[in-house]
Amino acid sequence: MLSNSLVRFARCSLVARAGVSSAVVLALSLAAPAAEAANPKSGFDFDPESGLTLRFGDGRKAAKLILDGRIHADYAQYSGDGATLNDGFLLRRARPALALDLGDWKIKGEYEFSPRSKGIRQAWVDYSGFKRTSLRLGNQPTSFGFEASGSSNDNPFMERSVASVLAPGIMLGLTMRKWDDRWNVTLGAHTNDISDDEQRGLDGRGVTLRVVGQPYKARRTRLHVGASMEVRDANAVGSLRYRIRPESNVDGGRLVDTGVINGVDGLVTAAVEAAWQRGPLLLSAEYLQSRVATATGPDLEFSGWETTASYFLTGERREYSEAMGSFGAVDPRRKWGAVELKARLSEVDLSDGGFNGGMERNEAFGVNWWYSAKIRVLAEYLRVHAKPDANGFVQDPTVAQVRLQVAF
Secondary structure, three states, X not given: OHHHHHHHHHHHHHHHHHHHHHHHXXXXXXHHHHHHOOOOOOEEEEEOOOXXXXXXXXXXXXXXXXXXXXXXXXXXXXXXXXXXXXXXXXXXXXXXXXXXXOOOEXXXXXEEOOOOOOEEEEEEEEEOOOOOEEEEEEEEEOOOXXXXXXXXXXXXXXXXXXXXXXXXXXXXXXXXXXXXXXXXXXXEEEEOOOOOOOOOOOOEEEEEEEEEEEEEEOOOEEEEEEEEEEEEEEEEEEEEOOEEOOOOOOOOOOOEEOOOEEEEEEEEEEEEEEEEEEOOEEEEEEEEEEEEEEOOOOOEEEEEEEEEEEEEOOOOOOOEEOOOOEEOOOOOOOOOOEEEEEEEEEEEEEEEOOEEEEEEEEEEEEEEEEOOOOEEEEEEEEEEEEOOOOOOOOEEEEEEEEEEEEEO
């Protein structure tokens, strides 16, 4: 049954890839004259890394209007004891984005069309005229923890771990980022996101801080460490809810869920992270803890952790961005692409006091095929252990899932 489903998904993937390839070839042929010039000239050109670009004027400092985006198409099959999840396909992400690059100034807007989270994702203005400094105002992902600070285009697994439910997510506010060769500091002041979809449901205002460093750095080896903190006050006496899907989004069900927690004054969330990279091997781990202050009772405490390993059989290694303090994609050495093996352990505990949201521990492993830095196929197998789930029952489903990703 699984093999037949994967065959159907592969056929769909080949058709999608053929369509994307045709579009890329056409765009490249139209952009050929510009690409051959020593300096880019006004007009359209296409770069698989940065998208379709309209240049206003000649030279590399000319203003540019850039159309880019991402499409993530998933298939998942669920089985095992106590499984209540349904197999199927999901357009996980469909995000076109438009950016205006004016040199030191950049403006970007991004919209999500996926049935899971429709609405504005990013809408910001960024100024980077100071040396190794960025000021960004608007709706934007907060820099917090290891997994949540990386792009969904680059993360080894299809979904972030269950521990990521404790991270802030996208917020509306002002962020200042400062970095050097060995450290990065990001400070932000935020309110709810522009679509009023704060992932925890807590209306309010807060500040976030993330500090990362590289105590050891060599040509093919580096040690990355970091810490993050969020302090958030609720508007009046608010409510929040922690819940997350089991590292698979095809079925919308969640096994762990605190339910709505009323009478919340605010919260403090902290995270610590570490990563070791040596050539094609990357090992990482993080721990998150959120303390929720309530008006009528004792504080509540929720926690989670994850540890991930990835290894490129073809010898590549993930690029590291000092500006973002995170690991990114790879540029395959071979024409046919790169192969990455991956494994992860993760856990979240959403039970404390009278709120029994459940505990979930997951084991996952799989393989990724990178055709390029922007096109890849992800395949993985998960063993999920909700003991207990939000209803007090034991669920131990298994998940086999694949994704076709096209980004530009």
